[in-house]
Amino acid sequence: xxxxxxxxxxxxxxxxxxxxxxxxxxxxxxxxxxxxxxxxxxxxxxxxxxxxxxxxxxxxxxxxxxxxxxxxxxxxxxxxxxxxxxxxxxxxxxxxxxxxxxxxxxxxxxxxxxxxxxxxxxxxxxxxxxxxxxxxxxxxxxxxxxxxxxxxxxxxxxxxxxxxxxxxxxxxxxxxxxxxxxxxxxxxxxxxxxxxxxxxxxxxxxxxxxxxxxxxxxxxxxxxxxxxxxxxxxxxxxxxxxxxxxxxxxxxxxxxxxxxxxxxxxxxxxxxxxxxxxxxxxxxxxxxxxxxxxxxxxxxxxxxxxxxxxxxxxxxxxxxxxxxxxxxxxxxxxxxxxxxxxxxxxxxxxxxxxxxxxxxxxxxxxxxxxxxxxxxxxxxxxxxxxxxxxxxxxxxxxxxxxxxxxxxxxxxxxxxxxxxxxxxxxxxxxxxxxxxxxxxxxxxxxxxxxxxxxxxxxxxxxxxxxxxxxxxxxxxxxxxxxxxxxxxxxxxxxxxxxxx
Numbered sequence: 001x002x003x004x005x006x007x008x009x010x011x012x013x014x015x016x017x018x019x020x021x022x023x024x025x026x027x028x029x030x031x032x033x034x035x036x037x038x039x040x041x042x043x044x045x046x047x048x049x050x051x052x053x054x055x056x057x058x059x060x061x062x063x064x065x066x067x068x069x070x071x072x073x074x075x076x077x078x079x080x081x082x083x084x085x086x087x088x089x090x091x092x093x094x095x096x097x098x099x100x101x102x103x104x105x106x107x108x109x110x111x112x113x114x115x116x117x118x119x120x121x122x123x124x125x126x127x128x129x130x131x132x133x134x135x136x137x138x139x140x141x142x143x144x145x146x147x148x149x150x151x152x153x154x155x156x157x158x159x160x161x162x163x164x165x166x167x168x169x170x171x172x173x174x175x176x177x178x179x180x181x182x183x184x185x186x187x188x189x190x191x192x193x194x195x196x197x198x199x200x201x202x203x204x205x206x207x208x209x210x211x212x213x214x215x216x217x218x219x220x221x222x223x224x225x226x227x228x229x230x231x232x233x234x235x236x237x238x239x240x241x242x243x244x245x246x247x248x249x250x251x252x253x254x255x256x257x258x259x260x261x262x263x264x265x266x267x268x269x270x271x272x273x274x275x276x277x278x279x280x281x282x283x284x285x286x287x288x289x290x291x292x293x294x295x296x297x298x299x300x301x302x303x304x305x306x307x308x309x310x311x312x313x314x315x316x317x318x319x320x321x322x323x324x325x326x327x328x329x330x331x332x333x334x335x336x337x338x339x340x341x342x343x344x345x346x347x348x349x350x351x352x353x354x355x356x357x358x359x360x361x362x363x364x365x366x367x368x369x370x371x372x373x374x375x376x377x378x379x380x381x382x383x384x385x386x387x388x389x390x391x392x393x394x395x396x397x398x399x400x401x402x403x404x405x406x407x408x409x410x411x412x413x414x415x416x417x418x419x420x421x422x423x424x425x426x427x428x429x430x431x432x433x434x435x436x437x438x439x440x441x442x443x444x445x446x447x448x449x450x451x452x453x454x455x456x457x458x459x460x461x462x463x464x465x466x467x468x469x470x471x472x473x474x475x476x477x478x479x480x481x482x483x484x485x486x487x488x489x490x491x492x493x494x495x496x497x498x499x500x
Contacts, residue, residue: 012067014423021062021091030063033084036231038284040084050104060115077429145487152192172219175239177482214266231288232282235313241320245327276343277309309359312327315374322381354401367416372398376446411435411469441487448494
């Protein structure tokens with residue numbers, strides 16, 4: 001192959017590449033990674049630009065590339081060990097193997113071995129296998145009793161007493177766990193509350209806050225919070241904004257309120273779409289983010305903004321803006337939140353089919369639980385703030401759609417099980433149901449809020465049923481299981497007035 005032609009001819013996920021794979025009797029090479037990831041871009045520009053790699057892919061594979069932000073359902077099922085993932089699939093979409101391959105030489109060797117194995121064992125390998133990490137196989141670990149006490153105990157046992165925070169590196173903020181303790185305990189009332197208070201100090205002025213331009217980086221490589229992964233994600237910044245506002249409101253932490261105001265300014269300057277909604281991410285550029293002054297940064301091009309407007313993360317930031325309007329006493333935030341939700345719903349909603357994942361003009365995958373729940377949360381926040389009935393009607397319809405298309409005895413599935421066609425249709429591992437803990441817990445809270453706001457008891461029954469479906473799963477997920485006690489607290493508080 002001509003080395004100057006080293007470009008992989010990537011195809012989009014859908015029926016076409018798998019039809020071609022069947023016709024040509026080749027396996028599918030599936031590359032998964034988010035656009036904001038520095039590692040993803042590096043692998044694409046280096047390993048996947050190597051002429052030997054490109055040549056072997058062209059001769060022996062059908063290549064498909066997926067942005068996991070736009071297709072979280074595919075990312076959930078096919079990611080192996082993190083991003084960027086290179087997975088090998090049968091022409092039926094079933095997983096044959098894969099991993100994270102960073103350098104060209106090892107990747108070329110893997111391509112050689114996989115293609116030879118597939119050629120020699122095609123009949124066996126074309127039989128359906130199972131997902132590498134399907135959450136539907138999460139073990140049941142017992143009843144839910146004492147969920148909040150379990151969370152506090154887990155925080156104490158996993159805390160980093162030298163550097164603060166919880167868990168092993170890469171270090172990140174476990175927002176659900178922090179918020180649950182803020183809602184469930186008075187400040188300083190337990191050891192866990194004291195640890196959370198210390199972690200809030202890191203949120204306010206730690207290494208993940210960009211001291212030059214504002215906004216939060218995603219995580220840090222080491223336990224001392226050094227070497228941050230410098231992409232800035234809208235959804236994470238929305239959750240941290242809500243956390244800061246909660247700390248400021250409930251415990252009069254002035255520093256949290258001030259940092260929340262700083263974060264709002266960053267979001268509005270960087271992510272706010274003047275047409276409504278919020279852009280999804282700012283790409284990682286370690287060299288740029290390592291510059292410690294605005295003057296030095298202005299000498300370079302700023303990291304690109306992914307201007308995709310995603311329903312779930314835009315709705316999360318709209319919810320944070322509604323909260324901010326009250327705590328920061330800024331009505332303009334409420335107005336922008338309403339504009340954002342109105343625009344996202346207008347561009348993605350289809351009657352009887354919920355809201356889509358990405359606003360126009362990008363084709364939008366439909367039928368994802370994350371979008372229905374997030375849009376419902378933001379709409380309920382807007383209804384409580386404005387009293388406009390339209391913001392109550394929408395979550396009622398969206399949750400009815402989820403009930404009709406996603407419910408099973410194990411909880412809500414992450415995507416609709418019927419009514420989807422073309423690239424949205426269940427294919428390969430998408431046929432396997434996945435019941436995400438966090439989204440089910442959030443859905444339960446939405447349903448209980450609907451019960452309180454409408455007076456219709458069936459919503460309360462649905463809320464309890466949904467939360468109960470997750471009662472045996474949350475402890476197996478470490479601090480990510482904090483979504484369960486957080487939901488218990490919010491359900492208990494639903495319908496009660498916020499503290500003045």
